[in-house]
Amino acid sequence: MSDIATDIVKVPAHxxxxxxxxxxxxxxxxxxxxxxVVFALLPLIFRSGSSLTMLSLMGIMIVxxxxxxxxxxxxxxxxxxxxxxxxxxxxxAVHFMNTVIYDxxxxxxxxxxxxxxxxxxxxxxxxxxxxxxxxxxxxxMISLGLGELVASxxxxxxxxxxxxxxxxxxxxxxxxxxxLNFGPQIQVYYLIxxxxxVCMVAMYALRRxxxxxxxxAVRENPERAQFVGYNPQAVRFIAFALAGLxxxxxxxxxxxxxxxxxxxxxxxxxSGIVLLAAYIGGVGAFIGPVIxxxxxxxxxxxxSDITDVWQLYFGLLFIGVVMFxxxxxxxxxxxxxPLLQARTYRPLGRLALSYLIALMPALAxxxxxxAVIEMxxxxxxxxxxxxxxxxxxxxxxxxxxxxxxxxxVLAAGGFLVFxxxxxxxxAAWHDAVLxxxxxxxxx
Amino acid sequence: MxxxxxxxxxxxxxxxxxxxxxxxxxxxxxxxxxxxxxxxASFYMLGAFFGFQISQLVGFxxxxxxxxxxxxxxxxxxxxxxxxxxxxxxPVAELLFTFGLAFIIEEVVQMVWGKGPADYxxxxxxxxxAFTAFSTNYPAYKMFELCTAIAIFAVLxxxxxxxxxxxxxxxxxxxxHMVAMLGHNVPRVxxxxxGVGTGLAAVAGVIAGPALVTQSNMAASLGPILFVVVVVGGxxxxxGAFLASLLIGLVQTFAVSINLSVAxxxxxxxxxxxxxxxxxxxxxxxxxxxxPIIPYLLLVLILILRPTGLLGxxxx
Numbered sequence: 001m002s003d004i005a006t007d008i009v010k011v012p013a014h015x016x017x018x019x020x021x022x023x024x025x026x027x028x029x030x031x032x033x034x035x036x037v038v039f040a041l042l043p044l045i046f047r048s049g050s051s052l053t054m055l056s057l058m059g060i061m062i063v064x065x066x067x068x069x070x071x072x073x074x075x076x077x078x079x080x081x082x083x084x085x086x087x088x089x090x091x092x093a094v095h096f097m098n099t100v101i102y103d104x105x106x107x108x109x110x111x112x113x114x115x116x117x118x119x120x121x122x123x124x125x126x127x128x129x130x131x132x133x134x135x136x137x138x139x140x141m142i143s144l145g146l147g148e149l150v151a152s153x154x155x156x157x158x159x160x161x162x163x164x165x166x167x168x169x170x171x172x173x174x175x176x177x178x179x180l181n182f183g184p185q186i187q188v189y190y191l192i193x194x195x196x197x198v199c200m201v202a203m204y205a206l207r208r209x210x211x212x213x214x215x216x217a218v219r220e221n222p223e224r225a226q227f228v229g230y231n232p233q234a235v236r237f238i239a240f241a242l243a244g245l246x247x248x249x250x251x252x253x254x255x256x257x258x259x260x261x262x263x264x265x266x267x268x269x270x271s272g273i274v275l276l277a278a279y280i281g282g283v284g285a286f287i288g289p290v291i292x293x294x295x296x297x298x299x300x301x302x303x304s305d306i307t308d309v310w311q312l313y314f315g316l317l318f319i320g321v322v323m324f325x326x327x328x329x330x331x332x333x334x335x336x337x338p339l340l341q342a343r344t345y346r347p348l349g350r351l352a353l354s355y356l357i358a359l360m361p362a363l364a365x366x367x368x369x370x371a372v373i374e375m376x377x378x379x380x381x382x383x384x385x386x387x388x389x390x391x392x393x394x395x396x397x398x399x400x401x402x403x404x405x406x407x408x409v410l411a412a413g414g415f416l417v418f419x420x421x422x423x424x425x426x427a428a429w430h431d432a433v434l435x436x437x438x439x440x441x442x443x
Numbered sequence: 444m445x446x447x448x449x450x451x452x453x454x455x456x457x458x459x460x461x462x463x464x465x466x467x468x469x470x471x472x473x474x475x476x477x478x479x480x481x482x483x484a485s486f487y488m489l490g491a492f493f494g495f496q497i498s499q500l501v502g503f504x505x506x507x508x509x510x511x512x513x514x515x516x517x518x519x520x521x522x523x524x525x526x527x528x529x530x531x532x533x534p535v536a537e538l539l540f541t542f543g544l545a546f547i548i549e550e551v552v553q554m555v556w557g558k559g560p561a562d563y564x565x566x567x568x569x570x571x572x573a574f575t576a577f578s579t580n581y582p583a584y585k586m587f588e589l590c591t592a593i594a595i596f597a598v599l600x601x602x603x604x605x606x607x608x609x610x611x612x613x614x615x616x617x618x619x620h621m622v623a624m625l626g627h628n629v630p631r632v633x634x635x636x637x638g639v640g641t642g643l644a645a646v647a648g649v650i651a652g653p654a655l656v657t658q659s660n661m662a663a664s665l666g667p668i669l670f671v672v673v674v675v676g677g678x679x680x681x682x683g684a685f686l687a688s689l690l691i692g693l694v695q696t697f698a699v700s701i702n703l704s705v706a707x708x709x710x711x712x713x714x715x716x717x718x719x720x721x722x723x724x725x726x727x728x729x730x731x732x733x734x735p736i737i738p739y740l741l742l743v744l745i746l747i748l749r750p751t752g753l754l755g756x757x758x759x
Contacts (some may be wrong), residue, residue, distance in 0.1 A: 319547065
C-alpha cells in the first residue's frame with residue numbers, strides 16, 4: 001500500500017506543466033519590485049514640500065481605500081462606517097506613542113502602525129460580530145449606525161478622543177534607529193511608502209488565497225457558498241475584521257503623518273471619502289482603489305485650493321461614475337485592454353477620434369455648469385465681495401444677465417450636442433470590438 | 444415630576460410623529476424598489492429650505508402646500524431620470540446613487556443658502572400659547588405640528604388600505620409583474636410613490652423647520668436616526684416603522700431630561716467611582732449627554748436580540 005502511495009506522490013503530475021519555481025516567483029515579484037522602485041524614485045521627481053505631503057497622503061489613502069475594497073469589492077459589503085477602524089487605529093497609535101515617549105520605552109516609530117493594525121483588528125472583531133450577521137442593505141445601515149455611534153461618542157469621551165482639538169503627539173521623540181528621527185517629511189514619506197507597499201502586497205496576496213476566492217463567492221451568491229460548505233456569516237466576519245486591520249494601519253500612518261488625530265477621523269465624512277475613492281477608482285479590480293485614492297487625494301488638494309464648493313464637484317463626479325461607469329476608472333481602462341492587445345490600429349484611431357469629437361461638447365457643457373455653479377455660489381454667499389468673479393481667465397459680472405445666459409446656453413447646448421455624439425462613439429466602439437475579434441480569430 | 448413626564452411625553456410623541464412622516468415614505472420606497480433612499484433626509488432639508496424661501500415670498504400657508512409639491516416633483520424627476528437608469532447596475536449602485544445625491548443636495552443647499560442657520564420662524568398666526576400644563580406654556584405651533592403629522596398619518600393609512608390607488612400600490616409591492624400584466628404602469632407607480640414619499644419628507648421639513656434649526660447640516664444629523672428607525676422597526680414594515688419612530692422619539696426626549704451618571708448611581712450605593720485614567724469620562728457621562736447616541740445603542744441592542752427588527756419578517 002505504502003509503495004503505491006509513494007509512487008503516486010513521486011509522479012510529477014504537474015511539475016513539468018508548471019514553470020520552474022524561481023521563474024514563477026520572479027514573475028510574481030516583478031511588478032512589486034517595479035512599484036517599490038517607483039515609490040523610491042517619486043520624491044526625486046516631485047521635490048517640493050507640498051507634493052511630498054500629497055504623496056504621503058496618497059500612500060495613506062491607498063491603504064485605506066484598498067482595505068475598504070476588501071469589503072465592498074471583494075465581499076460585497078457596502079460599509080458607511082469604515083472610518084471607525086481608521087480613526088480608532090489612529091487614536092490608539094497616538095496614545096501608544098505618547099505612552100512610549102512618556103515612559104521612554106525602546107520602540108521605534110516605524111513599528112507604530114502595528115498598534116494601529118492591532119486596534120483596527122480588535123474593533124473590527126467587536127463591531128464585526130454585531131454587523132456581519134446580515135448583508136446587503138441591512139449591513140449598510142448597521143455600519144452607518146455604528147459609525148454614528150462612535151462619532152457621537154467621540155464628542156462625549158473627551159479624555160480618550162481629546163474633544164474638539166484632538167490628541168497630538170511628537171513623532172521625533174521616539175527611539176531613533178539607524179539615525180532616523182522622522183522630523184523631515186521625506187523620512188515620513190518613505191515610512192508611509194514602505195508600509196503602503198507591505199499592505200498592498202499583503203492585500204493582493206490575500207485576494208489570491210482560497211479565502212479571497214470564498215469572499216468573492218459569498219459576494220456573488222451566499223446560498224451557493226453555503227452549499228459548498230462555507231458559512232457566509234463567518235466569511236464576512238473574517239473579511240470585516242481583516243479590513244479593520246488594514247484600515248487601522250492607514251489610521252496609524254495618518255497619525256504619524258499629522259502628529260494629530262481628532263474626532264473627524266472617525267466621522268461620517270471620512271467614511272464617505274473612502275467610499276468615494278474606492279468607487280470612483282473602481283471596485284472590480286485590485287488597481288481600482290489605488291487609482292481612486294490617487295485621483296481623490298489629488299482632487300481634494302487641488303480643487304480645495306481653487307474653489308470653495310469643491311465638494312459639490314466631487315459629488316457630481318461620483319454620481320457620474322455611479323450612473324455611467326459603474327466599474328469606475330479602472331473599469332473604463334480595462335475595457336480597452338483587449339482592443340489594444342489586438343493591435344487593430346485603424347479602428348482604434350477612429351475610436352480615439354470619436355472620443356475627441358465627444359470631448360468637445362462635453363467640455364463646453366462642463367464649462368457652462370462650472371460657470372453656473374460658481375456664479376450661484378458667489379451671488380448667494382459671497383455677494384458682499386463685489387459683483388464680479390474671475391473664471392477661466394475671464395471676468396464675469398454676476399449681476400448682469402449676459403454671463404448667466406452664456407453659461408446656461410453653454411451647458412444646455414453642450415449637453416444636447418454631447419448626446420448627439422453618443423451614437424458616434426457607440427458605433428466606433430462597436431467597429432473596434434469587431435475588428436479586434438476578427439484579428440483574434442486570424443491569429 | 445408629573446410635569447416633566449407629561450411635557451416630555453408630548454414632545455416625544457411629536458418628535459416620533461415627525462420621524463414617522465419621513466420613515467413612512469422611506470419604508471414605502473424601500474419595500475417597493477428595494478432601495479433605501481439615502482437622500483431621504485436631504486429631501487426633508489429641501490422641504491425646510493423651500494418652505495423658508497417660499498414663506499418669505501408669499502407667506503407660510505401657501506408655502507406649506509407649495510414646498511412639498513415642489514420637492515415631491517423633484518423626487519419624482521430623480522426617480523425617473525436617475526434611479527431608474529441606475530437600477531440595471533444593481534442595488535449597491537442604487538444605494539450609492541442616493542448617497543451621492545445626499546452629498547450633492549447638502550452642497551447645493553450650502554451653496555445657495557450658506558452654512559449658517561436660515562431665519563425660518565413660526566408664522567405669527569400660530570405664535571401663541573396653546574395651553575399651560577402645570578407651569579409650562581406649550582406653544583400652539585407644536586400642537587399644529589402634532590396635528591399635521593397625525594392627520595397625514597391617518598390619510599396615508601386610509602389611502603393605502605381603502606382606496607384603489609392604495610390597492611395597486613400594495614399589489615405592486617408584492618407582485619409587480621402581475622400588476623403590470625393587469626395593465627397598470629408599474630414604473631409610473633414607483634415614480635408616484637417616490638414623489639409622494641419625498642413630498643412627505645418635505646412636509647416634515649416645512650413644519651419642523653421653524654421649530655428646530657433650518658441649517659445645511661440638518662439632513663446629515665437626522666438621516667442616520669431615520670435609518671435607525673427603519674432598521675429597528677424592521678426593514679419594509681410600515682407598522683414597525685411607526686412603533687420604532689415613537690419609541691425613539693420618546694426615549695430620546697426622556698433621556699435629555701435625565702441628569703444621572705454611572706458615578707451618581709455608584710455613589711448612591713456607596714461605591715466611589717474610579718478616578719483618572721484614559722476612560723475616566725465613562726463614569727461621569729450623564730444620560731442626557733448620551734441622548735444623541737441612544738438610538739444607535741438601541742440599534743445594536745435590537746440587532747443582537749432580534750436581527751430582523753421589531754416587526755420585520757423578511758431577511759433582506
